[in-house]
Amino acid sequence: MTTTPMPPTEAALQASFDATIAHHDRIEPRDWMPEGYRKTLIRQIAQHAHSEIIGMQPEGNWISRAPSLRRKAILLAKVQDEAGHGLYLYSACETLGVSRAELVELLLAGKQKYSSIFNYPTLSYADVGTIGWLVDGAAICNQVPLCRTSYGPYGRAMIRICKEESFHQRQGYELLMTMMRGTDEQRAMVQESVDRFWWPSLMMFGPPDDASPNSEQSMAWGVKRNSNDELRQKFVDMTVPQAEALGVTLPDPDLRWNAERGHHDFGEPDWAELTAVIRGNGPCNAQRMAHRRAAHENGAWVREAATAFAARTAQEAQR
Amino acid sequence: MNDSVYDGLLGGDSSQWAFGTDFEDPLAGVDTSVPAGIDAAELAAYCLMLGDDTLVLSQRLSEWCSRAPELEEDIALANMALDLLGQARLLLARAAAADPACVPSLPAGSPVPDEDALAFFRDAGQFRNVRMAEVPNGDFAHVVVRLLLFSNARLAILSRLRDSADAVLAAVAAKGVKELTYHRDWAGRWFVTCAQGTEESRRRLIDALGMLWPLYDELFAAHPVERSLAAAGAGVDPETVRAEADVVLDQVFAVADVPRPPLVGVRGRTGRDGLHTEALSLMLAEMQVVARAHPSGRW
Numbered sequence: 001m002t003t004t005p006m007p008p009t010e011a012a013l014q015a016s017f018d019a020t021i022a023h024h025d026r027i028e029p030r031d032w033m034p035e036g037y038r039k040t041l042i043r044q045i046a047q048h049a050h051s052e053i054i055g056m057q058p059e060g061n062w063i064s065r066a067p068s069l070r071r072k073a074i075l076l077a078k079v080q081d082e083a084g085h086g087l088y089l090y091s092a093c094e095t096l097g098v099s100r101a102e103l104v105e106l107l108l109a110g111k112q113k114y115s116s117i118f119n120y121p122t123l124s125y126a127d128v129g130t131i132g133w134l135v136d137g138a139a140i141c142n143q144v145p146l147c148r149t150s151y152g153p154y155g156r157a158m159i160r161i162c163k164e165e166s167f168h169q170r171q172g173y174e175l176l177m178t179m180m181r182g183t184d185e186q187r188a189m190v191q192e193s194v195d196r197f198w199w200p201s202l203m204m205f206g207p208p209d210d211a212s213p214n215s216e217q218s219m220a221w222g223v224k225r226n227s228n229d230e231l232r233q234k235f236v237d238m239t240v241p242q243a244e245a246l247g248v249t250l251p252d253p254d255l256r257w258n259a260e261r262g263h264h265d266f267g268e269p270d271w272a273e274l275t276a277v278i279r280g281n282g283p284c285n286a287q288r289m290a291h292r293r294a295a296h297e298n299g300a301w302v303r304e305a306a307t308a309f310a311a312r313t314a315q316e317a318q319r
Numbered sequence: 320m321n322d323s324v325y326d327g328l329l330g331g332d333s334s335q336w337a338f339g340t341d342f343e344d345p346l347a348g349v350d351t352s353v354p355a356g357i358d359a360a361e362l363a364a365y366c367l368m369l370g371d372d373t374l375v376l377s378q379r380l381s382e383w384c385s386r387a388p389e390l391e392e393d394i395a396l397a398n399m400a401l402d403l404l405g406q407a408r409l410l411l412a413r414a415a416a417a418d419p420a421c422v423p424s425l426p427a428g429s430p431v432p433d434e435d436a437l438a439f440f441r442d443a444g445q446f447r448n449v450r451m452a453e454v455p456n457g458d459f460a461h462v463v464v465r466l467l468l469f470s471n472a473r474l475a476i477l478s479r480l481r482d483s484a485d486a487v488l489a490a491v492a493a494k495g496v497k498e499l500t501y502h503r504d505w506a507g508r509w510f511v512t513c514a515q516g517t518e519e520s521r522r523r524l525i526d527a528l529g530m531l532w533p534l535y536d537e538l539f540a541a542h543p544v545e546r547s548l549a550a551a552g553a554g555v556d557p558e559t560v561r562a563e564a565d566v567v568l569d570q571v572f573a574v575a576d577v578p579r580p581p582l583v584g585v586r587g588r589t590g591r592d593g594l595h596t597e598a599l600s601l602m603l604a605e606m607q608v609v610a611r612a613h614p615s616g617r618w
Contacts, residue, residue, distance in 0.1 A: 309511075
């Protein structure tokens with residue numbers, strides 16, 4: 001007599017999943033997971049991947065005008081890294097059962113988002129440095145905890161990405177340091193750039209905790225490890241001494257050390273602006289999407305040619 | 320991986336970062352004395368010719384960044400742009416070291432290095448690149464054809480230049496051969512894919528070939544400086560690699576089943592003489608705008 005083993009019940013699967021999360025172990029692609037967890041991860045990883053790809057544009061804007069060959073090489077390599085990050089993240093997302101092509105369609109249809117910071121324009125070469133220092137710096141604060149996120153492929157992608165991002169941050173800061181040792185015009189350029197990017201950088205941590213709709217469940221699932229406000233505070237505390245060493249002023253009259261809290265107090269970002277930018281009304285939303293859509297559409301015939309050529313080659317190999 | 324990477328931004332040990340100070344001079348620690356029997360001004364002019372080819376083509380390739388048909392090709396095009404930019408830095412620095420008189424003068428005390436003075440402070444008429452490198456980008460088929468034609472010719476030249484009497488040029492060539500081998504392979508594979516893919520891809524490929532083919536002959540037209548440096552054992556006369564390059568090109572055309580167009584060269588003086596298309600000064604206006612606004616800037 002043979003017995004067919006009974007498939008585990010949904011309750012048993014859920015219990016096993018919960019135990020994995022409780023032990024801070026990794027969930028892997030072939031493990032059972034609740035649908036909500038899968039959907040949350042797809043949303044978050046896709047948004048992260050899209051951010052890398054859209055994020056190529058603001059800095060890419062200055063590759064053609066980089067003021068030295070060394071800076072041109074650094075910037076081009078950096079923007080190329082962002083494309084690489086997009087690739088790992090789309091691959092991590094594909095382990096959840098969705099294809100890169102589908103995710104790109106969702107982005108182009110406006111059904112998935114990317115980081116709002118990339119909807120701000122880059123207006124001088126100093127912005128290349130400021131993006132490295134503040135924007136990549138804020139991204140690192142957000143992303144380092146994700147190296148310990150509960151979903152294995154995402155966490156492992158983040159380890160590599162964080163290493164490269166910290167390198168990017170270093171190059172941005174080094175560019176600003178170099179410019180500050182240059183002419184008066186260059187110093188003014190750096191200050192003007194920091195003035196523009198400071199508040200949008202603080203907004204990169206998302207809305208305040210009491211207004212962040214997805215945070216609680218993501219924390220419970222171990223997808224997210226720290227709250228928005230905790231990370232924002234950490235970023236401010238780290239950045240203030242760096243700004244002093246650089247010789248720039250952060251544009252916040254309320255910024256001061258609070259010895260009692262052991263942290264810096266700082267002003268409130270303009271949350272209405274963040275909401276507007278997320279809803280599509282930032283300075284560059286339409287431009288960024290049009291650029292991505294044009295690249296995608298202009299490349300359609302190439303992707304079709306590659307597919308047709310691969311099919312023909314496979315057919316000939318069979319004969 | 321831990322949070323301390325971020326904390327390490329201030330002070331600490333900077334040797335762990337690649338972008339330290341030694342990346343600033345591409346020829347740091349290299350003996351740049353000009354070998355006996357070679358005219359320094361001619362050597363510099365020759366380095367500018369090869370260096371301008373790679374600088375200008377690199378600039379065109381970098382314009383593809385964030386615009387390619389797939390992420391993998393975006394990364395590949397950036398890689399090739401970076402390879403050519405790296406070659407340009409070495410060649411321009413070599414030109415400046417061989418003959419400082421070729422470097423444009425800047426305000427007293429300007430910290431702008433020679434390679435950047437050459438790249439950003441010369442006008443179009445002082446550039447010595449072939450026109451194939453400078454014509455504006457078209458569609459993806461255009462970049463495939465341009466890279467195939469250019470990299471095939473350049474690879475043949477660099478292969479011989481590895482034996483240059485000038486040790487710096489020989490080293491640049493040795494590095495470049497590895498890079499150009501990949502560029503030619505990438506372009507050759509896409510050339511065949513486009514030719515044999517769909518009706519549209521084949522039409523676009525043949526259109527791009529029609530646009531670029533008239534500039535092919537110039538890749539092999541020898542300038543007196545090239546002939547002279549070749550005679551001194553330091554350069555390569557491009558005429559002497561034409562047949563070798565043609566063999567490879569014919570193979571690619573045969574596999575792709577694309578008829579090779581009859582050879583028609585653009586008449587008159589060439590890019591090597593400083594005579595360019597209308598596109599170059601526009602390209603340089605963009606490339607040089609920030610550097611020229613800050614002739615005493617430190618970057």
